[in-house]
Amino acid sequence: MAKIRIPPVIRPSVGGEREVVASGATVGEVLNALAGDYPEVKTQLFADDGELNRYVNVYLNDEDVRVLDGLDTAVSDSDSLQILPAMAGGSR
Amino acid sequence: MTPSGAEFIKQVKHEIDEIDPSDVHDLLNNGVVIVDVREGDEWDQGHIPGAKHVTRGHLESRIEGAAPDRDQRVILYCASGNRSALAAKTLKDDLGYEHVESMTGGYTLWKDRGYEVDVPKRLTAEQRERYSRHFLLNEVGQDGQNKLLDAKVLLLGAGGLGSPIALYLAAAGVGTLGLVDDDVVDLSNLQRQVIHTTAGIGTPKVDSAEEAIHDLNPDVKVNKYQTRLNASNIMEIIEGYDIIVDGVDNFPTRYLLNDASVRLKIPVVSAAILGFEGQISVFAPYEGPCYRCLFPEPPPAELAPSCGANGVLGVLPGTVGLLQATEVIKLIVGAGDPLIGRLLMYDALDASTTTLKIRRDPDCPICSRDPDSISDDEMGVFPDYEAFCAAAG
Numbered sequence: 001m002a003k004i005r006i007p008p009v010i011r012p013s014v015g016g017e018r019e020v021v022a023s024g025a026t027v028g029e030v031l032n033a034l035a036g037d038y039p040e041v042k043t044q045l046f047a048d049d050g051e052l053n054r055y056v057n058v059y060l061n062d063e064d065v066r067v068l069d070g071l072d073t074a075v076s077d078s079d080s081l082q083i084l085p086a087m088a089g090g091s092r
Numbered sequence: 093m094t095p096s097g098a099e100f101i102k103q104v105k106h107e108i109d110e111i112d113p114s115d116v117h118d119l120l121n122n123g124v125v126i127v128d129v130r131e132g133d134e135w136d137q138g139h140i141p142g143a144k145h146v147t148r149g150h151l152e153s154r155i156e157g158a159a160p161d162r163d164q165r166v167i168l169y170c171a172s173g174n175r176s177a178l179a180a181k182t183l184k185d186d187l188g189y190e191h192v193e194s195m196t197g198g199y200t201l202w203k204d205r206g207y208e209v210d211v212p213k214r215l216t217a218e219q220r221e222r223y224s225r226h227f228l229l230n231e232v233g234q235d236g237q238n239k240l241l242d243a244k245v246l247l248l249g250a251g252g253l254g255s256p257i258a259l260y261l262a263a264a265g266v267g268t269l270g271l272v273d274d275d276v277v278d279l280s281n282l283q284r285q286v287i288h289t290t291a292g293i294g295t296p297k298v299d300s301a302e303e304a305i306h307d308l309n310p311d312v313k314v315n316k317y318q319t320r321l322n323a324s325n326i327m328e329i330i331e332g333y334d335i336i337v338d339g340v341d342n343f344p345t346r347y348l349l350n351d352a353s354v355r356l357k358i359p360v361v362s363a364a365i366l367g368f369e370g371q372i373s374v375f376a377p378y379e380g381p382c383y384r385c386l387f388p389e390p391p392p393a394e395l396a397p398s399c400g401a402n403g404v405l406g407v408l409p410g411t412v413g414l415l416q417a418t419e420v421i422k423l424i425v426g427a428g429d430p431l432i433g434r435l436l437m438y439d440a441l442d443a444s445t446t447t448l449k450i451r452r453d454p455d456c457p458i459c460s461r462d463p464d465s466i467s468d469d470e471m472g473v474f475p476d477y478e479a480f481c482a483a484a485g
Binding site: 005007008009010018044053054055056057059062063064067082084085086088 | 346390392395450
């Protein structure tokens with residue numbers, strides 16, 4: 001089971017957890033397993049065509065999966081996935 | 093019979109290697125460490141460009157800051173070649189430096205030959221005292237302090253992130269600080285916006301911040317812009333600044349700033365905070381990725397907490413803002429490895445940091461192009477985000 005770190009804006013959709021685990025052999029399988037467990041996450045991560053939304057980055061360890069094999073990137077149990085949506089919270 | 097001082101120096105010169113200034117001149121910018129062992133006042137009158145300053149009195153205790161490896165080539169010089177010969181003997185015999193030379197004729201001969209010199213800007217006695225802890229760092233030193241004093245840094249916002257950044261950059265002696273903020277100080281700001289005071293409630297933030305900056309360091313010139321950045325004023329405001337510090341609270345301004353800063357090739361030290369977490373990166377146009385390479389599109393309103401008021405731990409903008417201020421100083425003095433092409437995430441509850449790689453997008457709509465080809469009409473353009481925010485209430 002790979003670890004998935006959940007950013008603050010998505011936490012309400014996963015019961016407030018900061019980190020969850022999900023199984024799968026690829027990034028796509030792991031994220032789909034996550035979306036299966038927490039249905040609200042599905043539209044937050046995926047566009048209608050099944051690809052990742054452009055405003056969400058997913059990193060396998062420290063590397064953007066888009067520069068790896070995208071959703072087909074292989075994942076092992078020791079890997080950690082980081083979901084990173086754009087944040088603009090600032091100074092006011 | 094013990095030798096005279098002059099005889100001793102002559103003897104030492106036989107025991108060490110000497111090098112002519114013309115050979116040293118050929119080695120400038122060649123990775124060879126050149127160390128000036130004269131006193132501070134002599135160094136201030138002028139020195140060889142790129143040389144490190146370690147006085148002979150501090151040689152043993154500070155040489156490792158200038159030349160950490162015993163096997164690297166080190167050339168020492170003084171005014172005429174005597175003190176550097178004695179210092180070379182110490183490095184060779186007592187500290188084990190394998191490749192050390194003393195420049196014959198010293199700085200006097202170097203100047204007589206007409207080679208280039210660096211004459212540092214003269215600092216006042218008060219400035220020397222104020223910045224004395226910077227002078228003790230090889231990575232900053234007097235050269236770095238002069239760079240800080242000459243630097244112009246623009247802060248977008250004099251709020252949570254802007255407060256600690258402005259205070260510490262002012263303390264560090266950044267010569268010009270621009271402040272862009274249209275807001276006035278509110279009681280609810282004071283939980284985190286430490287540059288403002290209870291007495292300042294109701295006054296414009298740029299005025300309140302200017303007063304605090306001048307109280308801390310009168311060396312700093314403050315340029316105030318009591319406005320919000322928009323497409324019509326951004327180019328005029330940011331042009332001429334060396335670095336921009338971004339912590340703005342909304343996506344439209346972030347994209348606008350990105351596009352304008354790429355056009356003008358100004359690096360942006362960027363951060364965002366929410367709750368207990370922060371993200372920091374440095375977007376250096378054409379050197380690393382830009383904000384659009386990282387996030388080509390803003391998220392929809394339900395995933396964009398910037399639309400409304402959100403909780404933030406009061407100390408968090410302090411921590412994150414000072415990471416930004418540190419990156420600013422590193423960029424100015426040229427020290428270390430800046431956060432270009434990397435995103436640092438800080439989680440206060442975990443007390444953990446994570447660093448992610450960010451890469452330039454070869455198809456980036458902005459930074460894959462020639463900066464002159466980016467038009468006014470394109471800047472900050474993306475699907476209508478303000479409508480999203482309005483819809484979200």
